Amino acid sequence: MRIKAVGSIFLLASALLSCTPDEQPDYTPTAYDLKIPKGFPAMEIPDDNPMTVEGIELGRMLYYDSILDQNQSRACATCHVQEHSFTSVPDVLPHVNLGWSYNWLWKGDVQGSLEDIMEFEVQHFFFTNLDNLKSDAAYLGLFKKAFGTDEITYQHIEMALAQFLRTLNSGNAKFDKVQRGEAQFTNQENLGFELFFTERGDCFHCHATAFFTDGQLHNNALDTDPDPGHFDISGDPLDFGKYKSPTLRNIEYTAPYMHDGRFATLEEVVNFYSEGLQPSPTVDPLMKQLSNGGVQLSEDEKAALVAFLKTLSDEEFVQNPEFSRNTQ
Amino acid sequence: MKTFRVSVFAFILATFVGCTNNSIQPEATSVNLQFLHLVDNQPLELDNIKYTNAVGQAYSIKTVKYFVSRVTFHKTDGTDIAIPDIHYVDIRDEATLNYELSEKIPYGSYSGISFVYGLVPEDNVTGSLGLELDQLMEWPMMMGGGYHYMKLEGEYISDDVITFFNFHSGSLNGVAYEIHVDLPNSSFDANASNLNVGMAMEISNWFQNPVDWDFAYWGSGIMGNADAQATVQMNGTDVFSVNFPETAL
Ligand SMILES: [Cu+2]
Numbered sequence: 001m002r003i004k005a006v007g008s009i010f011l012l013a014s015a016l017l018s019c020t021p022d023e024q025p026d027y028t029p030t031a032y033d034l035k036i037p038k039g040f041p042a043m044e045i046p047d048d049n050p051m052t053v054e055g056i057e058l059g060r061m062l063y064y065d066s067i068l069d070q071n072q073s074r075a076c077a078t079c080h081v082q083e084h085s086f087t088s089v090p091d092v093l094p095h096v097n098l099g100w101s102y103n104w105l106w107k108g109d110v111q112g113s114l115e116d117i118m119e120f121e122v123q124h125f126f127f128t129n130l131d132n133l134k135s136d137a138a139y140l141g142l143f144k145k146a147f148g149t150d151e152i153t154y155q156h157i158e159m160a161l162a163q164f165l166r167t168l169n170s171g172n173a174k175f176d177k178v179q180r181g182e183a184q185f186t187n188q189e190n191l192g193f194e195l196f197f198t199e200r201g202d203c204f205h206c207h208a209t210a211f212f213t214d215g216q217l218h219n220n221a222l223d224t225d226p227d228p229g230h231f232d233i234s235g236d237p238l239d240f241g242k243y244k245s246p247t248l249r250n251i252e253y254t255a256p257y258m259h260d261g262r263f264a265t266l267e268e269v270v271n272f273y274s275e276g277l278q279p280s281p282t283v284d285p286l287m288k289q290l291s292n293g294g295v296q297l298s299e300d301e302k303a304a305l306v307a308f309l310k311t312l313s314d315e316e317f318v319q320n321p322e323f324s325r326n327t328q
Numbered sequence: 329m330k331t332f333r334v335s336v337f338a339f340i341l342a343t344f345v346g347c348t349n350n351s352i353q354p355e356a357t358s359v360n361l362q363f364l365h366l367v368d369n370q371p372l373e374l375d376n377i378k379y380t381n382a383v384g385q386a387y388s389i390k391t392v393k394y395f396v397s398r399v400t401f402h403k404t405d406g407t408d409i410a411i412p413d414i415h416y417v418d419i420r421d422e423a424t425l426n427y428e429l430s431e432k433i434p435y436g437s438y439s440g441i442s443f444v445y446g447l448v449p450e451d452n453v454t455g456s457l458g459l460e461l462d463q464l465m466e467w468p469m470m471m472g473g474g475y476h477y478m479k480l481e482g483e484y485i486s487d488d489v490i491t492f493f494n495f496h497s498g499s500l501n502g503v504a505y506e507i508h509v510d511l512p513n514s515s516f517d518a519n520a521s522n523l524n525v526g527m528a529m530e531i532s533n534w535f536q537n538p539v540d541w542d543f544a545y546w547g548s549g550i551m552g553n554a555d556a557q558a559t560v561q562m563n564g565t566d567v568f569s570v571n572f573p574e575t576a577l
Contacts, residue, residue, distance in 0.1 A: 041455060041458075041459055041462070100459055102460075193470075194470065197468040197469070197470040197471075198468070198470060198471065198551070198552055199494070199548075199549030199550075199551050199552060202549065204466070204468050208462070208463050208466045209459075209462050209463050209466055211463075213463070214463040214464065215459075215460070215463045216463070216464070238375075285390045285391055285481035285482065285483070285492040285493075285494065286481070286492075286494065287492065288491075288492040288493070288494050288548035288549055289492075289548065290491075290492060291489050291490065291491045291492070
C-alpha cells in the first residue's frame with residue numbers, strides 16, 4: 001500500500017510538472033547513500049520517504065530554524081544541542097541512532113517510525129503554522145527541490161526532519177574502534193566492559209545491543225514512590241514508574257541523568273545502581289539485586305564502569321559539521 | 329529461502345498426489361500452535377508469590393519469554409516434516425501465544441511431534457532475528473553471543489527476604505544447552521484443514537527432576553554459570569507436554 005502511495009505521489013508530481021510546460025521540471029532529487037556504522041544492523045527506511053540529499057538538507061534547515069515553532073521562538077536545536085549529543089538540561093532525550101528506534105519519549109507516549117514521532121513534534125508540540133513557511137520563498141524552493149511539491153504540508157516537513165534525523169548516527173566511539181580491532185581498552189575500561197556485559201554489573205539486559213538500549217520501558221528502582229511513567233499513557237497499574245531505557249551512547253555528553261535529571265554525574269548514576277536501588281511494586285525483575293540495594297560494586301569497579309561508559313563517547317559525532325547549522 | 333522450500337515441497341506433493349487421485353490440491357493441514365503455561369498443573373497466575381518449590385521456597389513468576397524452534401512432525405511411515413520457523417513466546421504478549429506454522433503438513437498418521445527449546449547453534453547467531461528480538465533477547469558476546477533461549481523471572485522468599493530471580497538460559501561460551509524435546513503422547517492423525525496443537529510448559533518442572541532448584545544456592549543470575557546452565561537443560565526435558573484442543577484459543 002505504501003508503495004502505491006509513493007507511486008501516486010510521483011504520478012501526481014509528474015502530472016503537475018507536465019502541466020507547466022514553460023518550466024523545467026526541477027524535481028530531480030539525488031539519492032543519498034546512508035553509511036551505516038560497522039556492526040549496526042540495516043536501517044529500515046520507509047518506501048515512501050527515501051533519503052535524498054535535498055530532503056536531508058531541508059530537514060537540517062528546519063531543525064535549526066525557529067520558523068517551525070508556532071511562536072517562532074525556538075528551534076529543535078534550541079533544546080537538542082549537538083555538542084551534548086543533541087540534548088540539553090534537564091530531561092531532553094538525545095538524537096542519536098533514532099533510525100532504529102520505535103518506542104518514543106520517556107514515557108513511551110508514541111510508537112512507530114521516525115515519521116510518526118515527527119508528526120507529534122511538528123503538529124502537537126510545535127503547532128507549526130504552515131503559512132509561515134508558505135510565505136517564505138527560500139523554503140518554497142527547498143520543498144520543491146526535495147519533494148517536487150508546490151504545496152508545503154505537515155507531511156513534507158515531517159518527512160524532511162525524519163530524513164535528517166536518520167543521518168545522526170553515532171558508531172565511531174572508542175568502544176567501536178575496539179570492536180573493529182583499531183584500538184584497545186585500558187585495563188580499567190576492560191574491567192568496566194566486563195562488568196557491563198555480565199550479570200556482575202548487569203547493565204546489558206536493558207542497555208542492549210550496538211545501540212545500548214533495549215528500546216523497552218522499565219522501572220529501574222529509582223524511587224519507593226515513583227513518578228507515574230508509562231502509566232500516564234496506558235492507565236495500567238503495572239506500567240507505573242516505567243520509562244524508556246535511554247541509549248548510553250555519548251552518555252558522557254548528556255548530563256544530567258534520568259527522566260528528571262536527578263543525577264549530575266555518571267559517578268552518581270553508578271552509585272545508584274551499586275547501592276541506591278529503591279523498592280516499589282513495579283520494579284523490573286531484571287533489577288535483581290534490589291533486595292541488596294544494588295549490584296554492590298567496589299570503588300575500583302565503580303571507577304571502571306564509569307571509564308567504560310566514557311568509551312561510548314563519539315567526538316566525531318558531536319563535532320560533525322554535516323549535523324550542524326548550515327551557515328552557508 | 330522459505331518460499332523455495334515450500335514450492336519444492338508442494339511440487340513433490342503435487343506429483344505424488346497427481347498419480348493417485350485427481351484432486352488438484354494436495355490435502356494438507358495447517359497447524360496452529362497454542363502456548364500454555366502452568367504451575368502445579370494449574371494455569372499460571374503472574375505476580376503472585378503463591379507457589380512453593382521442592383526445597384520449600386515460595387516463589388512467583390513475572391516474566392516468561394522464550395524461543396521454540398525446529399518443530400518437526402514425525403509420520404508413522406518414517407518421514408519427517410520439519411518446519412524451519414523460529415517462534416518467540418512472551419506470556420505478556422497475547423499475539424505470541426497463538427501461532428500458525430508457516431508450512432502445512434500433509435494428511436496422514438503421525439507418531440509424534442518434536443521441537444527445540446531454544447535455538448540450535450546455526451540458528452543462534454547474534455543479529456539474525458531482527459532488531460527487536462536482538463534487543464529483547466540478546467546474549468552478550470562476552471558470554472558467547474547469540475540469544476537467550478529463555479528469560480524466566482520472578483520473586484522468591486528466602487530467610488524472610490523477597491528476592492528477584494533471573495532464570496535465564498542460553499548457550500554459554502560455545503556450549504549450546506538447547507533441549508531437543510520429544511513430546512510424549514503426541515501421536516495424531518492429520519485429516520482436517522486445521523489442527524490445534526497445545527504446547528504446555530509446566531513451569532514448576534524447571535525447578536525439579538532431577539535437580540531440586542534452590543534459588544538461594546544458585547543466586548539471582550545464572551547466565552555465566554555453566555553448572556547452572558547444564559542443570560536447566562537437564563531439568564527442562566520434562567517441562568513440555570502436548571494436547572490437541574478442539575478450538576483455537
Ligand atoms: Cu539474561
